[in-house]
Amino acid sequence: MATRFKEALNSGKFVITSEIGPPKGTNIEKMYHHIDLLKDKVVAMNVTDHQSSVMRFPSIGGCLAIKERGGEPILQMTCRDRNRLALQAELLFAYTRGIRNVLCLTGDAVPVGDHKEAKGVFDLDSVQLLRTIRQLESGKDLGGNDLDGAVEFCAGAIVTPEADPIEPQLLKFEKKVEAGAEFFQTQAIYDLDNFAKFMKYARKFPVKILAGIVLLTSARMAKYMTENVPGIFVPQNLIDELAAAPKGEALNKGIEISGRMIAALKKDSICDGVHVMAIGREELVPDILAADGL
Numbered sequence: 001m002a003t004r005f006k007e008a009l010n011s012g013k014f015v016i017t018s019e020i021g022p023p024k025g026t027n028i029e030k031m032y033h034h035i036d037l038l039k040d041k042v043v044a045m046n047v048t049d050h051q052s053s054v055m056r057f058p059s060i061g062g063c064l065a066i067k068e069r070g071g072e073p074i075l076q077m078t079c080r081d082r083n084r085l086a087l088q089a090e091l092l093f094a095y096t097r098g099i100r101n102v103l104c105l106t107g108d109a110v111p112v113g114d115h116k117e118a119k120g121v122f123d124l125d126s127v128q129l130l131r132t133i134r135q136l137e138s139g140k141d142l143g144g145n146d147l148d149g150a151v152e153f154c155a156g157a158i159v160t161p162e163a164d165p166i167e168p169q170l171l172k173f174e175k176k177v178e179a180g181a182e183f184f185q186t187q188a189i190y191d192l193d194n195f196a197k198f199m200k201y202a203r204k205f206p207v208k209i210l211a212g213i214v215l216l217t218s219a220r221m222a223k224y225m226t227e228n229v230p231g232i233f234v235p236q237n238l239i240d241e242l243a244a245a246p247k248g249e250a251l252n253k254g255i256e257i258s259g260r261m262i263a264a265l266k267k268d269s270i271c272d273g274v275h276v277m278a279i280g281r282e283e284l285v286p287d288i289l290a291a292d293g294l
Contacts, residue, residue: 003100004072005044006154008273009183009208014266015273017074017185017210018042018285020066022057031062032069034282039071041286046103046185046275049076053113060090063099074156075099080107083123084132084142091136095151102153103185104129104176126157127172130179156183159209160231161198162191169231170201177205185275188214188225190234192261196270208272211265215278215288216254219243255284259291266292 008015018038022031038045047062063073075094077087091102106126110118124132132142139150157176163169173184184202189195189211202209214232216222219242222234238257245253262274278284 003044003154005074005101006182008043009154015208015210016042016276016289017044017046017273018276018282019046019048019278020062020282021048021051021280022059022062024054024056026057028057028065031057031065035066035069035071037283038285039066039069041289042276043273044072044074044101046074046076049078049105049107050081050113051108053080053108053110053115053118055113055115060094060099063094064097067098072101073099074101074103076103076105077129078105078107079122079124079126079129080110080120083121087124087129088132088136088141091133091151091153092147095153100153102133102155104133104155104157104181127175127179130155130157130176130181134180154182155180156185157181158187159184159202160187161189161195162187162233163231164233166198173202174205177207181207183208183210183272185210186212187231188212188277190232190238190261192264192270194233196268199270210273210275211271213258213261213274213276213288215258215276215281215284216242217281218250218254251284255287255291258288259293262288262292 020031020034045066047059049059050056059076063075066073104126110116110120133153133155135142136151139147141147159173160169184207195211199209219239222239222242225232226234242250242253265271265274276285276288
């Protein structure tokens with residue numbers, strides 16, 4: 001049975017997804033608020049899985065909350081924290097609870113997070129996790145054993161169009177497609193001309209591409225991301241535009257920039273949709289969509 005998300009991907013319409021950052025603790029009221037705010041404004045919501053190797057409430061828990069509140073979840077699964085037994089078991093559990101969309105990630109390195117003494121697992125990587133999903137769908141586990149009840153997922157992965165050099169990223173992209181990825185959500189993109197070049201390449205493959213839109217809240221943030229986050233490049237003209245905003249207006253300028261980019265991507269049919277990431281400011285996503293007129 002096709003999910004609302006998969007149906008949207010195959011409809012030819014411009015698809016909008018967003019992201020929910022779960023709390024560091026058991027107080028999930030803010031997460032509930034964000035879910036209720038976004039569930040009717042986006043097609044589906046990802047729930048991050050210990051993003052940046054910081055321990056938080058689990059993605060599977062957030063996805064169940066989205067289901068309970070009438071939304072469409074996309075389960076994020078990183079290979080950093082689980083071996084193949086745990087990954088397969090969680091996929092079986094997710095399927096029985098009505099979760100049908102999965103984003104497969106290798107996971108950030110442990111030292112960038114808040115538990116530097118933790119041991120990364122990395123039994124599988126994102127390509128192998130995609131293959132695992134397709135294996136489970138065939139009715140067998142990774143050990144070749146028969147399953148009493150198979151799964152069926154709309155499985156996707158990530159790609160970084162701004163990577164420099166780009167060639168290793170394109171090779172990994174092709175491996176993910178071959179392994180069964182149906183959709184890709186990209187790392188943040190800001191150079192639309194460069195992204196259009198990537199899309200010319202990506203259109204050779206039978207997958208859907210959702211451009212990652214990360215809200216810029218200040219010129220300082222934009223500059224920091226360009227200098228310190230691999231695969232993200234904010235053009236100088238956007239940094240200057242944020243810097244020139246009147247005092248107290250940089251956030252509104254960032255919202256305007258995000259909305260403008262979404263409008264351009266949609267107007268020129270550059271990609272199949274967008275994945276909007278406000279990184280802890282999910283309440284601003286409706287403002288971003290309003291800035292585009294969506």
